[in-house]
Amino acid sequence: xxxxxxxxxxxxxxxxxxxxxxxxxxxxxxxxxxxxxxxxxxxxxxxxxxxxxxxxxxxxxxxxxxxxxxxxxxxxxxxxxxxxxxxxxxxxxxxxxxxxxxxxxxxxxxxxxxxxxxxxxxxxxxxxxxxxxxxxxxxxxxxxxxxxxxxxxxxxxxxxxxxxxxxxxxxxxxxxxxxxxxxxxxxxxxxxxxxxxxxxxxxxxxxxxxxxxxxxxxxxxxxx
Amino acid sequence: xxxxxxxxxxxxxxxxxxxxxxxxxxxxxxxxxxxxxxxxxxxxxxxxxxxxxxxxxxxxxxxxxxxxxxxxxxxxxxxxxxxxxxxxxxxxxxxxxxxxxxxxxxxxxxxxxxxxxxxxxxxxxxxxxxxxxxxxxxxxxxxxxxxxxxxxxxxxxxxxxxxxxxxxxxxxxxxxxxxxxxxxxxxxxxxxxxxxxxxxxxxxxxxxxxxxxxxxxxxxxxxxxxxx
Numbered sequence: 223x224x225x226x227x228x229x230x231x232x233x234x235x236x237x238x239x240x241x242x243x244x245x246x247x248x249x250x251x252x253x254x255x256x257x258x259x260x261x262x263x264x265x266x267x268x269x270x271x272x273x274x275x276x277x278x279x280x281x282x283x284x285x286x287x288x289x290x291x292x293x294x295x296x297x298x299x300x301x302x303x304x305x306x307x308x309x310x311x312x313x314x315x316x317x318x319x320x321x322x323x324x325x326x327x328x329x330x331x332x333x334x335x336x337x338x339x340x341x342x343x344x345x346x347x348x349x350x351x352x353x354x355x356x357x358x359x360x361x362x363x364x365x366x367x368x369x370x371x372x373x374x375x376x377x378x379x380x381x382x383x384x385x386x387x388x389x390x391x392x393x394x395x396x397x398x399x400x401x402x403x404x405x406x407x408x409x410x411x412x413x414x415x416x417x418x419x420x421x422x423x424x425x426x427x428x429x430x431x432x433x434x435x436x437x438x439x440x441x442x443x444x445x446x
Numbered sequence: 447x448x449x450x451x452x453x454x455x456x457x458x459x460x461x462x463x464x465x466x467x468x469x470x471x472x473x474x475x476x477x478x479x480x481x482x483x484x485x486x487x488x489x490x491x492x493x494x495x496x497x498x499x500x501x502x503x504x505x506x507x508x509x510x511x512x513x514x515x516x517x518x519x520x521x522x523x524x525x526x527x528x529x530x531x532x533x534x535x536x537x538x539x540x541x542x543x544x545x546x547x548x549x550x551x552x553x554x555x556x557x558x559x560x561x562x563x564x565x566x567x568x569x570x571x572x573x574x575x576x577x578x579x580x581x582x583x584x585x586x587x588x589x590x591x592x593x594x595x596x597x598x599x600x601x602x603x604x605x606x607x608x609x610x611x612x613x614x615x616x617x618x619x620x621x622x623x624x625x626x627x628x629x630x631x632x633x634x635x636x637x638x639x640x641x642x643x644x645x646x647x648x649x650x651x652x653x654x655x656x657x658x659x660x661x662x663x664x665x666x667x668x669x670x671x672x673x674x
Contacts, residue, residue: 237547242537316549379538443512445535 227354230324232364234371239316243309244376244444245269245369249432251380259387262377266370266395270402272426274369276300277344278362278406279421283413284348285361290333290341296418297342303430305437307342309446315340317347327353358410362403370395376444463584467559474505474565475671476555477664478544478581480608481592483574486618486651488516490592491571493657494664495525502566502668505530505558507551509540511573529562540573548585555585566668577606588667590660594619599628602636610640614647614663621650 230236246269250256256265280297284290301307318340322330330353333341340346344365351361374388405422412420433446467473479487491506498504504526508516510533517533520526534550536543543550555568570586572579581589591612593601596619602609609615615637623630630648637646647659 235546237549239547239549241539241542241547242535242550244537312550312553316553319549319552376537440514441512442535443538445537 223357223360224355227325228356228360228364231351231354231356231360232367234375236320238320239313240368240372241375242445243313243372244380244446245273245372246429246432246436246446247373247376248380248442248444249436250373251377253432256373256377257381259383259391262374262383262388263391263394266373266391267398268426269373269429270366270370270395270398272424273429274366275402275406275422275424277347277369278365278403279409279413280342280344281348281351281361281365282358282403282407282410283418283421284345285351285356285358286348286410286414287352288410288413288418290345290349291336292418293345293348294337294341296421297345300423300425301342301430302425303433305433305446306430309433310342310344311337311340312445313340313343314346317343317350321346321350321353325350325353325355329353358407359403362406362410363399366399366402366406370399380443467556471564474503474555474559474568475588475668476568476570476586477667478570478572478586478589479592480544480572480575480579480581480589480612481616482576482597485574485592485594485597486616487571487574487592488519489651490590490616490618490649490657490660491569492520492523492525493651494569494661495520497655497657497661498567498664499526503562503564504567504569505532505555505562505565507554507558507568507570508533509536509543509551509571509573510534511536511538511540516571516573530558532558536573540575541579544570544572544579544581544585546582548582551585567664577601577604577608580607580611587671588613590614590616592616592618595623595628595630595633596626599623599630599633600636602633602640605640609637612644614645614660615641616660617646617648619650620648621652 250265256262280293284293318334329349333349347365348361374392377383378385378388409421481487510516514533517531520531521528532554534554559565589612591608650656
């Protein structure tokens with residue numbers, strides 16, 4: 223695995239559309255559930271062990287070469303909120319555009335042809351990692367990191383939270399991030415023989431419900 | 447083995463700046479409009495739509511900062527049918543969406559071309575931003591920077607990427623100049639000094655056909671795009 227390729231893919235400046243999404247942080251800030259660094263950390267830990275773990279499992283499985291269509295259906299089944307399904311596919315399409323320009327591969331072209339309206343972002347992420355020469359562990363690490371990096375950046379913008387404190391939150395979550403990525407890879411390896419049911423399906427009902435409410439706001443800073 | 451690259455890796459279809467669409471047809475000319483909050487970007491877009499919609503097949507993408515107000519203004523004014531106007535959400539960073547990460551805007555322009563058929567021109571309006579905001583060349587073919595006389599007649603002198611490098615600088619609301627003490631001659635001199643040969647248009651949208659100079663500039667761009 224190329225560590226440098228991992229850094230390019232995980233960089234928040236990688237132009238794949240993530241900057242316009244808060245990962246539920248905007249709704250949580252408005253509801254008062256995030257109001258400082260400590261509550262941001264609680265939120266991120268919860269998101270990491272639910273949506274983050276699920277995304278990391280899907281990404282790791284895609285990086286291992288499991289059928290993308292089956293994984294996309296598995297992602298749908300793990301995403302009850304229609305607003306989050308739409309956001310996930312939109313982000314998947316945006317990532318695919320960046321990935322095809324950055325690490326061109328026949329697999330990415332085939333994915334674009336099979337999903338003209340976009341596949342779920344974690345599935346695209348896994349195939350992107352594969353095209354970049356990364357393995358399932360790299361794909362899972364990026365998915366896990368994205369699940370908390372997005373909300374942390376968004377909270378800096380939403381609350382004026384001290385950016386050093388936000389980075390401290392992410393640093394303190396590092397052991398959790400590694401553990402979640404390891405669980406995701408182990409599940410993805412099982413899914414090769416046991417099918418996609420072996421992949422994590424942890425959900426956070428509050429994230430799903432808040433995403434539906436957020437999608438109806440007339441005034442908001444973030445797309446999700 | 448590089449012989450097969452054209453078939454195996456269709457690079458150009460994934461890049462925003464390529465002049466052809468995935469099916470080989472020529473895509474629409476894309477013009478970006480940027481500038482500070484309240485300088486008259488949306489009003490200029492609306493006036494351009496009214497001036498050009500009978501001769502060109504047009505669509506508009508707005509990048510509202512936190513609402514859908516710009517898109518809704520254009521819809522309310524009925525400058526184009528609703529299916530030709532779409533809004534992109536920018537996550538509190540309008541300059542990111544037009545420069546550093548253009549993926550959402552590229553999605554929007556391609557969806558417009560797919561859904562309403564062949565287009566000649568797509569106007570991409572930035573959210574109101576600061577003087578350093580410019581469009582990526584991967585997103586637009588030409589960019590217009592809109593400032594107004596009420597924002598201070600020293601803005602052309604201050605320069606910045608928008609004022610100095612935009613393909614067209616528009617100085618809007620010239621009718622207000624006497625009321626806010628802005629010196630139009632000074633603005634013209636300063637702009638010429640910052641921009642060299644690049645054009646500047648002074649406009650007031652209060653009068654009849656106030657957008658005519660900018661519309662004419664767009665027509666010239668379209669003519670150049672078609673023969674390119």
